[in-house]
Amino acid sequence: MSTTDLLHPVVLHHIVNTLQWPGLRPLQEAAVQPLLAGNDALLLAPTAGGKTEAAAFPLLSRMAAEGWSGTSVLYLCPLKALLNNLLPRLERYADWLGRRAAIWHGDVTSTRRRAILAGRPDVLLTTPESLESMLVSRNVDHRAFFSGLRAVVVDEVHAFAGDDRGWHLLAVLERLTHLIGHPVQRIGLSATVGNPDRLLTWLQGAGAGTRSGHVIAPDVPVPSAAGAPPPGEVELDFVGSLQNAATVLAALHAGEKRLVFCESRQAVEELGSLLRSHGITTFLSHASLSADERRRSEEAFAEARDCVIVSTSTLELGIDVGDLDRVIQIDAPSTVASFLQRIGRTGRRPGSIRNCLFLARTGDALLEAAALLLLWGRGWVEPVIAPPEPRHIVAQQLLALCLQEHQVGDRTWPRWWNGLDPFGRSADPIIRHLVDQGYLDRDSGMLHIGPEAERRFGHRHFMGMTAVFTGAPEFTVLVGREDLGRIDPALLTEEVQGDRRLLLNGRSWRVTYIDWRRRRCFVEPADGGGKARWTTGGWAGRGFELSRAVREVLLGADPPVNLTRRAVERLAQEREERSSFVHPGGSVIVRDRHGDDLRWWTWAGFRANATLAATMAEVVDPVQRFDDSQIRLRKDLTRDEWMALVADADQRLCLPEVNKKALDGLKFSEALPERLAMATLASRLADLAGAADVLREPTRFIQT
Structure with a gap:
């Protein structure tokens, strides 16, 4: 008997007769036995590798064979758009067995929720x-x-896993496990990562070490000893500007479907407008467009042929936009995993x-793209590591638990997270602060929501407490009653000559009225002149490995891809101009000829520096x-002072200093003692x- 035959007969019948598949893919085949056995698993495969079916078919088989009832499977995604995209497939598969799938997120109507x-x-x-x-x-009897x-x-x-949403996810899953009184099988789906075993252990949460887990990745290519990149057609070009990129x-590639990635919403808007001015059928997708606008763009793009869709990372994940011919990258993504x-x-x-054309606008962007492709060519992918010390998430979870249960024992609350x-008990200082500041009340050994939590988070039934990420305040843009999306309020306050014009969805709009109280502005179509801008939060900057790869490129290393003549010439220029800042044997301290500027060229990345x-x-x-x-030095x-230092x-590395203003970007930081935040x-x-690695290297002093 093959592993495929272990699936429920009805599921197997529909795979053969309804889907008309000749067989399962290697990942799907490999997942059957461990998932049917109830084991935890991490399924790894490239985009469109059949991961959803690899999880769904065994789970539906178990559901039918073991008589599961009620809501027995949760399918969690980071994006509502991805959920919307997956729903028809999972509804179809569940229907084979007379079962139902449904979707629940912020856009689902109250009638549908009921x-x-x-x-x-x-x-x-x-x-x-x-x-x-x-x-x-x-309104939800969560126990039932x-x-x-x-x-x-x-x-x-x-x-x-790489940000605070991961801590939130793990904490909510542990509360669910405690609520129902038994562990649940956990299955993660992912593209290639640099540390799959660690990612699986992370996903298992409190159950790690006590439950069986498997990393299943038969479709993921293993880099050769020579470091040859996976097969594909990758080209790196230097174009110098967004206008030239549009040209x-x-x-190029007339008659084909092209997906263009940009690293900012502003670049998406500007490139979309430029492409339309060239007569190219162009669609846009980014997080500040309304859900309806994004959906219309993605559906129209999926049905068209000779067209372009310009997107931020919103289309990086598994949302289906049809069969693509080309991917074009403006500048460089921040990680190899994104690429x-x-x-x-x-x-x-x-x-x-598989193919990708890089179009770099600046010398720095060209170096970053070359460095990223150098790492990719070696088969290197970033490890996914949870951010350390999520004390603000602990505070949020304590408040959420008190909302959920109405009151919780002041000594028994750690049980909800199963260790x-x-x-756990290390959060006692946070509990004391929450009580002292009125976020929680303590009465007869029980904790419950206090007046300060009601004041800060009680709006719309504590909706603001359910998300652990913050967004910059934005204004909604309306054409009549139609929601176009959101913009940075700075565009509505800066001084302008004449009409105030915005760029949204690749088109220019004239502002006709601003409703400051409700944070809305009304617009009408305009003939060009629109501006786009959004505030970005958090710390930008390269990581250690990518910064070191940039140094390698400056020292002469070329990525294993096609380099255009323009890219070769600009790389040569960058290497010549920065030759004093790099050395293969270590870091360099450069003093300019006038003695007014002293810089330590570490090539270590923002956090190490x-x-x-x-x-x-x-x-x-x-x-x-x-x-x-x-790093600029005195x-x-x-x-001699340097060598002694x-x-x-x-042996005495210390944490960076943090400006108190940065606390604004750490949601729930106000629920922590300031020193802990x-x-x-x-x-x-x-x-x-990374800092220790730099300090162990020799340092050369150079006068330019």
């Missing part, structure tokens, strides 16, 4: 934030609704190959301090290992 609560679907597709809202809602839960599928699990795109997701959108048709660190600047604070320039590549520093610096930010800004 129907879901009245007749629990067998498979519920949702986000962690919507799952949290169900747990704290007075989730009583039949047996398995959780986390799609695009790597997108959660190149208008001239793998993006190039994986192509090459799905038989006989086609998952840091949601922040750590080094804090550790060497007595010799770092207090005003212009550091970036990804270098101009009077001597070589670095002799033991790797600052310590959380400092730990996340640090790269102790």
Whole structure:
């Protein structure tokens, strides 16, 4: 008997006769036995590798064979759009067995929600934030609704694990497990990651080490000893500007479907407008467009042929936009993992190959793209690592638990997280702060929501407490009653001559009225002249490995891809101009010819340089301090002082200093003692290992 035959007969019948598949893919075949056995698993495959079916077919088989009832499978995704995209497939598969799938997120109507609560679907597709809202809602009997839960599928699990949404996800799953009184099978779906075993252990949460788990990745290519990249057609070009990028795109690949990735919403808007001016059928997708606008763009693009869709990373994940011919990247994504997701959108048709064209606008962008492709060529992918010390998430979870249960024992609350660190007794200082500041009340040994939590988070039934990420305040843009999307309010306050014009969805709009109280503005179509801008939050900057790869490129390493003549010439120029800043044997300290500027070229990345600047604070320039590549030092520093200072610096590394204003970007930081909130930010800004590596290298002093 083959492993495929272990699936439920009805599921197997429909795979053969309804889907007319000749057989399962290797990943799907390999997943059958461990998932039928109830084991946890991490399923790895490139984009469009059949991961959803690899999880769904065994779970539906178990559902039928073991008589699961009620909502027995949760399917969690990071994006509502991805849930919407997956629902028809999972509805179809569930229907084979007379079962139902349904979706629950912020855009689902109250009528539809009531129907879901009245007749629990067998498979519920949702986000962690919507799952949290169900747990704290007075309208949901969460004990009854989730009583039949047996398995959780986390799609695009790597997108959660690397930030605070991952801590939130794990904490909510532990609360669910405690609520229903038994563990649930956890299945993660992901593209290639650099540390799959660690990612699986992370997903298992408190159950790690006590439950069986398997990394299943038969379709993921293993890099050869020579470091040859996976097959595909990748080209790197230098174009110098977004206008030139639009000209190149208008001239290339006519008649084909092209997906263009940009690294900012502003670039998406500007490129979309430029492409339309060239007569190219162009669609846009980014997070500040309304859900309806994005959906219309993605559906129209999926049905068209000779067209372009310009997107931020919103289309990096597994949303289906049809069969693509080309992927084009403006500048460079921030990680190799992102590049793998993006190039994986192509090459799905038989006989086609995966491809990506990089169009760099600046010398820095060209170097970053070359460095990223150098790492990719070696088969290197970033490890996915949860951010350290999520104390603010602990505070949020304590408040959410009190909302969920109405009151919780002041000594028994850690049981709800089943021993998952840091949601245990180490959080006692946070509890004390929450009580002292009125976020929680303590009465007869019980904790419950206090007046300060009501004041800060009580709006719209504590909706703001269910999401752990913050967004910049934005204005909604309306044409009549139609929602176009959201813009940065700075566009409505800056001084302008004449009409105030916005650029949204690749088109210009004239502002006709601003409703400041309700944060809305009304617009009408305009003939050009629109501007786009959004505030970005968080720390930008390259990581250690990518910064080191940039240094390698400057020292002469070329990525294993096609380089255009323009790219070769600009790389040569960058290498010539920066030749004094790199050395293969270590870091370089460069003093300019006038003696007014002294810079330490570490090529260590933003976080490592922040750590080094804090550790060497007595010799770092207090005003212009550091970036990804270098740290500015005091101009009077001597070589002897330097050598004495670095002799033991790797033994006394310290965390970077954090400006109190940065706390605004850490949601729920106000529910923490300030010192703990600052310590959380400092730990996340640090790269102790990278800083130590730099300090162990020789340092050369150079006069230019």
